[in-house]
Amino acid sequence: MGNRRYDSDLKREAVRMVVEEGLGIREVERNLGITFGVLKGWVQKHQNHQDAAFSSRSAPESPEAELKRLRKENERLQRERDILKKAVAIFSTDPHRYSGS
Template sequence: MSRHSKEFKLEAIRLMNEQERPIAEIARELGVKRTLLYRWRDEFNTKSGKAFKGSGRPRSDEMSELSRLRQENKALKEERDILKKAAAYFAKDLK
């Protein structure tokens, strides 16, 4: 079974295609070997929509980071909404 999810692989390919950075740098950032990125890209280019059939298993550190980021995102959205309401309230008083 694959260690990385299909979404992870597709995102890695997107980074390789859209970024003007060395593949080695992208590989370090993602925590994978450069040769693996090339293999994923080749598989995607040859099989297109049928590439990466396995679901993959997210690593536990990736899952905990994802959970933390989702919680942070939720808190930031709540904070933003409160600030929007406060700004509207004080702007109303200025008129």
């Protein structure tokens, strides 16, 4: 699926949970659905740069670029939905088949 992008608010909240609440990095990653190993880098970046660590430095995207990005994301989400639909169909045909019973 490539590199995942996380918004600044999620990054700040995840770092806050580790730094202020004392939660474990892996636990926060798992709870927030963050790719394994990413949060450690955010925490280090925060310790070095504090609030400036996650400020947006890039210009807002053009409407055309946003539309292209959203179409691509929509296609990805539709593919994921289709996969999940197929999985539900497979597992709902015989519930005992995959339960280990």
